[in-house]
Amino acid sequence: MSAGKILSTDSITMKFGGLTAVSELSLDIYAGEIIGLIGPNGAGKTTAFNMITGVYEPTKGKIYFKGQDITGMRPDLITKAGISRTFQNIRLFNSMTVLENVMISKHVRLKANPLDAVLRLPRYIKARREHYEECMELLRQVELDDVAHEMAAALPYGKQRRLEIARALATQPSLLLLDEPAAGMNPQESLELMDFIRQIREQFNLTILMIEHHMEVVMGICERITVLDYGVTIAQGTPTEIQNNPRVIEAYLGAVESNA
Amino acid sequence: MDGRKNIKIALNIATLLVTAVFLYWGDSVLSPFQKRILNLAAIFVILGASMNLVVGFTGMFSLGHSGFMCVGAYTAAILTMSPESKELIYYMEPIVPWLKNIEWPIIPATIMGGIIAAVFGILVGFPALRLRDDYLAIATLGFAEIIRIIVTNTISITNGALGLKNIPSEKSLLFYWSFCIITIIILKNLINSSWGYAFKAIRDNEIAAEAMGVSVFKHKMLSFTIGAFFAGIAGALMAFLITSIDPTMFRFLFTFQILLIVVLGGMGSLTGSVIAGIIITIAMEWLRFVERPMTILGMDIPGIPGMRMVIFAILLLVVVLFYRQGLMGTKEFNWDWLLDKLGLARNRERGIS
Numbered sequence: 001m002s003a004g005k006i007l008s009t010d011s012i013t014m015k016f017g018g019l020t021a022v023s024e025l026s027l028d029i030y031a032g033e034i035i036g037l038i039g040p041n042g043a044g045k046t047t048a049f050n051m052i053t054g055v056y057e058p059t060k061g062k063i064y065f066k067g068q069d070i071t072g073m074r075p076d077l078i079t080k081a082g083i084s085r086t087f088q089n090i091r092l093f094n095s096m097t098v099l100e101n102v103m104i105s106k107h108v109r110l111k112a113n114p115l116d117a118v119l120r121l122p123r124y125i126k127a128r129r130e131h132y133e134e135c136m137e138l139l140r141q142v143e144l145d146d147v148a149h150e151m152a153a154a155l156p157y158g159k160q161r162r163l164e165i166a167r168a169l170a171t172q173p174s175l176l177l178l179d180e181p182a183a184g185m186n187p188q189e190s191l192e193l194m195d196f197i198r199q200i201r202e203q204f205n206l207t208i209l210m211i212e213h214h215m216e217v218v219m220g221i222c223e224r225i226t227v228l229d230y231g232v233t234i235a236q237g238t239p240t241e242i243q244n245n246p247r248v249i250e251a252y253l254g255a256v257e258s259n260a
Numbered sequence: 261m262d263g264r265k266n267i268k269i270a271l272n273i274a275t276l277l278v279t280a281v282f283l284y285w286g287d288s289v290l291s292p293f294q295k296r297i298l299n300l301a302a303i304f305v306i307l308g309a310s311m312n313l314v315v316g317f318t319g320m321f322s323l324g325h326s327g328f329m330c331v332g333a334y335t336a337a338i339l340t341m342s343p344e345s346k347e348l349i350y351y352m353e354p355i356v357p358w359l360k361n362i363e364w365p366i367i368p369a370t371i372m373g374g375i376i377a378a379v380f381g382i383l384v385g386f387p388a389l390r391l392r393d394d395y396l397a398i399a400t401l402g403f404a405e406i407i408r409i410i411v412t413n414t415i416s417i418t419n420g421a422l423g424l425k426n427i428p429s430e431k432s433l434l435f436y437w438s439f440c441i442i443t444i445i446i447l448k449n450l451i452n453s454s455w456g457y458a459f460k461a462i463r464d465n466e467i468a469a470e471a472m473g474v475s476v477f478k479h480k481m482l483s484f485t486i487g488a489f490f491a492g493i494a495g496a497l498m499a500f501l502i503t504s505i506d507p508t509m510f511r512f513l514f515t516f517q518i519l520l521i522v523v524l525g526g527m528g529s530l531t532g533s534v535i536a537g538i539i540i541t542i543a544m545e546w547l548r549f550v551e552r553p554m555t556i557l558g559m560d561i562p563g564i565p566g567m568r569m570v571i572f573a574i575l576l577l578v579v580v581l582f583y584r585q586g587l588m589g590t591k592e593f594n595w596d597w598l599l600d601k602l603g604l605a606r607n608r609e610r611g612i613s
């Protein structure tokens with residue numbers, strides 16, 4: 001395995017009964033890259049994320065993260081290993097504040113037991129204070145500190161999307177998977193999001209794999225793109241290669257342009 | 261910035277002192293009947309709060325509470341009854357020798373009741389907590405019934421269907437309410453800790469919680485086991501309060517009564533469980549009249565046993581259908597709220613500098 005390869009999926013396939021949602025998907029992602037995964041609705045993009053993050057175990061194929069086989073590993077352990085994600089349909093902890101949403105990631109690393117917490121022992125209090133500071137700092141970096149104590153459910157849509165990303169960042173991932181982060185955004189907001197994604201890549205030293213429908217986002221930000229159609233990989237290459245690929249134009253870009 | 265904090269600490273201490281004085285005073289002046297009802301309320305508050313941890317805070321629709329209560333009650337009873345009583349009561353089959361001569365004081369026996377119930381919690385939780393929603397409800401209901409059947413059939417340990425009598429009696433308010441207050445403090449601290457937030461995260465969105473690195477099964481087991489522990493404590497207290505127990509007491513109807521407390525108080529509000537626990541207990545005593553024969557408009561109506569439960573079932577339906585939030589929703593009592601009401605200036609300790 002070549003140096004710098006951070007994620008590699010080896011012909012992963014996911015079948016739901018008779019339906020093959022993803023067929024023989026092979027991805028190789030190198031540290032620091034921003035990779036796009038595109039394709040029409042139902043192409044199997046989210047399913048690919050679900051396999052990589054352990055929500056589903058692939059019917060066939062292997063997934064390697066930093067050289068380690070993570071196929072079928074539990075989602076929480078994959079997160080601890082350094083892969084984090086956002087969800088296409090926002091999944092925030094709605095009964096909690098923005099800060100509390102982010103602080104969940106620190107609970108996982110807490111070096112104290114429930115009894116310490118119940119008895120409010122110094123080692124628990126100290127750890128929590130540190131977590132609080134770390135998370136407030138993170139919220140400042142992503143410009144959500146002004147709403148830190150608001151309920152997550154009460155945030156406007158755009159900020160909820162941003163909180164999803166912040167929450168994923170709080171787990172200190174090296175690979176971040178973004179599932180349609182620009183969904184529901186207007187062109188202006190999409191542009192801001194692009195800047196934001198570039199900025200966090202630098203700041204947090206990330207590798208990013210993103211699913212996105214907004215072509216201007218994908219083409220503007222991704223270094224390489226994989227195109228799925230009915231679960232099958234129909235093209236892989238640079239944005240220019242993808243834009244000029246006849247199969248892609250037929251399957252996907254054509255459809256988008258005719259919509260526009 | 262510590263002004264508010266000190267006021268709150270002072271208020272907490274004052275409340276505890278006032279409560280302690282009230283309990284001492286109550287122990288000497290209240291009638292045995294009044295004390296019994298207040299003690300029953302303490303037990304139901306523990307039951308409601310611990311079930312709320314599981315159902316309201318962690319979002320696991322578990323209906324096994326009466327089973328764990330049963331384990332706690334039997335454990336505490338067997339550990340405290342005198343060898344002579346045991347000889348007398350176990351006449352179908354003598355009690356196994358290793359339990360016969362045990363005669364513990366009631367406080368360690370109560371705690372052991374909680375521990376053994378927690379062990380059962382782990383045994384039940386291991387298979388059951390892989391299920392969700394109504395499947396979990398059915399499975400836990402089934403396990404509670406299995407526990408009851410085991411208790412009915414391990415005659416040389418539990419005396420089977422005959423039940424246990426002559427359990428040491430404890431009548432003081434101080435005893436029951438101390439357990440109740442300690443339980444509430446422990447649960448409150450737990451819920452406000454990072455574990456509590458992890459429980460709520462699982463309740464809000466299990467997939468997202470897992471994606472944040474939370475080991476969902478481990479946390480569900482923790483919440484469920486703690487819930488079982490306190491159900492066991494409540495069972496033990498029940499044994500000392502009524503001094504005779506039998507397996508039929510712990511049927512699933514009992515769990516519904518606890519569920520009513522949780523729902524009426526508010527799923528996800530400890531304060532709600534405390535208030536509803538007290539209200540339901542008192543209402544239940546008051547409603548005893550509906551089970552007695554009575555004359556309405558010249559008609560003689562015979563007493564209908566179980567009528568109270570019918571009323572409670574209807575109440576549960578009404579709350580679930582029209583009053584989902586219960587009394588408190590997910591809100592909690594806190595001093596800040598009270599101090600704000602009283603117009604005391606507030607330090608913006610949570611504000612952003």
Ligand SMILES: Nc1ncnc2c1ncn2[C@@H]1O[C@H](COP(=O)(O)OP(=O)(O)O)[C@@H](O)[C@H]1O
Pocket residue numbers: 016019021039040041042043044045046047048
């Ligand atoms: N848990 C599931 N059970 C059955 N079918 C599923 C499941 N998840 C996804 N699918 C199906 O797999 C296909 C791909 O879905 P998805 O990965 O969500 O597509 P995309 O994210 O590309 O829009 C769809 O036909 C979808 O209905």
Ligand SMILES: [Mg+2]
Pocket residue numbers: 045046047088
């Ligand atoms: Mg999708």
